Structures are given as C-alpha cells and as structure tokens.
Amino acid sequence: MLDILLVEDDRDLAATVIEYLELEGFRCDHADNGLTAVKLSQENAYDAMLLDLNLPRLDGLSVCHRLRAEGNDVPILMLTARDQLKDKLEGFQAGTDDFLVKPFELQELVVRLLALTRRRSGQVKVLQCADLRMDLTAHEITRAGATVKVSPIGWKLLETLLRASPSALPRQKLEQAVWGEDVPDSNALKVHMHHLRKALDGGSDQPLLHTVAGYGFVVREPAP
Known part of the structure; x- marks a missing residue:
C-alpha cells in the first residue's frame, strides 16, 4: 500500500x-x-x-x-x-x-x-543529517567537513538511508535497493553496513547510523 x-x-x-x-x-x-x-x-x-x-x-x-x-x-x-x-x-x-x-x-x-x-524526486541534490552531508552532484560525502570514503555499495546504502531519514528502513528494502532480487548471501548487508558504520561514525562520539533490532537500520541525529 x-x-x-x-x-x-x-x-x-x-x-x-x-x-x-x-x-x-x-x-x-x-x-x-x-x-x-x-x-x-x-x-x-x-x-x-x-x-x-x-x-x-x-x-x-x-x-x-x-x-x-x-x-x-x-x-x-x-x-x-x-x-x-x-x-x-x-x-x-x-x-x-x-x-x-x-x-x-x-x-x-x-x-x-x-x-x-515509481521514482523518488530528482529535485534534491544534497542529502543531510546533522554534520553528515551527501552531495549527489559532486558525488562527495563529508562529515564535519572531512571527506568520507565509501564503496559504491556503501554509497547506495547511505543514499537510500538518508532519503528515508529519520525513518528506519527494513533490511529487505535496503537489500533490494542495492541488489534487487539477487542478494549475494545472508551476510552481505551486515558486512557492508559494518564498513559503512566504520566510515561514518568511526571517528565520532555521536553515531548517526543505528541498528533497529529485529527490523533494519536508520540514519538519525543523536538524541539531545
């Protein structure tokens, strides 16, 4: 629906x-x-x-x-x-x-x-959450002004999460966004999310990428 x-x-x-x-x-x-x-x-x-x-x-x-x-x-x-x-x-x-x-x-x-x-709007060029900024035109990710490097799959996962933020997304929707119906194996998403979390939150004491137990993942600003 x-x-x-x-x-x-x-x-x-x-x-x-x-x-x-x-x-x-x-x-x-x-x-x-x-x-x-x-x-x-x-x-x-x-x-x-x-x-x-x-x-x-x-x-x-x-x-x-x-x-x-x-x-x-x-x-x-x-x-x-x-x-x-x-x-x-x-x-x-x-x-x-x-x-x-x-x-x-x-x-x-x-x-x-x-x-x-059938599509999301193409009008948005920059996706943001707190000090995390994803520039879709320049194809660049920064956090607190510092460049963040991610894999092509990491990029797709982050873009999907930021477009939904602050709502959480189920694992199945993230897998479909990256691989369609051909998910490599049951641990593929877990591995890529681990690397994405390390790239985004590894040097910060305020994590933005969170696991929603039994459901999926969300990119959300830290609670005040």
Whole structure:
C-alpha cells in the first residue's frame, strides 16, 4: 500500500480525494495548511505528496522550498487552479515534480500518482543529517567537513538511508535497493553496513547510523 500526504485546505475536496484514493488502495494522511504538511513530512516517509498551491500559514511553493532544502525527496504533485506557464515554472523551480490543474478527474490523479511513486524526486541534490552531508552532484560525502570514503555499495546504502531519514528502513528494502532480487548471501548487508558504520561514525562520539533490532537500520541525529 502506498502512503500519500494530501495537503488541501478545501475539506470537501480533500474528503472526496481521500475516499477515492483509499478505494484505489492508497493510504492517505491529510494536512489543511502548509506548516502541518512540513511537520508530517518530517515525521513520516511518504511515497508521494499531493500539494495545493494556495494554502494557509505556508503556501505550496514555500512548502516545496522547505522540504527540498531539508533534503526531502518525496515526489510532489502540485494541485492548482492556475494553468499559466509562469506559475508552473515557479513550481518546478521550487521543487515540485508535476502539476494537475483544478478541476481534475480523479482517474487522472491516480495515474499521475502511480507514475510519481515509481521514482523518488530528482529535485534534491544534497542529502543531510546533522554534520553528515551527501552531495549527489559532486558525488562527495563529508562529515564535519572531512571527506568520507565509501564503496559504491556503501554509497547506495547511505543514499537510500538518508532519503528515508529519520525513518528506519527494513533490511529487505535496503537489500533490494542495492541488489534487487539477487542478494549475494545472508551476510552481505551486515558486512557492508559494518564498513559503512566504520566510515561514518568511526571517528565520532555521536553515531548517526543505528541498528533497529529485529527490523533494519536508520540514519538519525543523536538524541539531545
């Protein structure tokens, strides 16, 4: 089941969309303002976001800007009554992935959502957690300003974990991200995570890579 965050202040429209999406097999959370949308996005890992442009407290463009600045790569489908090229260009510059102009057909909404959920957003160029920084353009990892060297598999694991952070990922999802259906052996992930932890946390008294017993792994800021 795919997890969707719907950000829409029109409660009647939101109720209609949620009811239809749930019948189509999606699970929906709802926010009726931009600040709540940011908070929910920080606390949960969504497969996609439906984001209204005109919102109270924080508009849709500002929500996009903030999420992308934080390294959140959730695919965003912006819902708007504006169909001018200028408005769409502003949306893409802010970090949205696609547009759907109101009023729209619910069937088209589902098709657009399914297309978006097959990939993560390409809008994010830097992933961060505390003093750990992963620059996808420069292909460089640093921690507290010092370069961190990892293997190609370590890179893929870290990118996957940072995209999900602060949520934990199950072992199976990490294995699939690296090897697909052809996992070498049962200890492969354990060995690579050991080397990744050593590279990231070996010289720090504040570890960022944690094991979640019986589940998987997470990259998360140290507790205050």
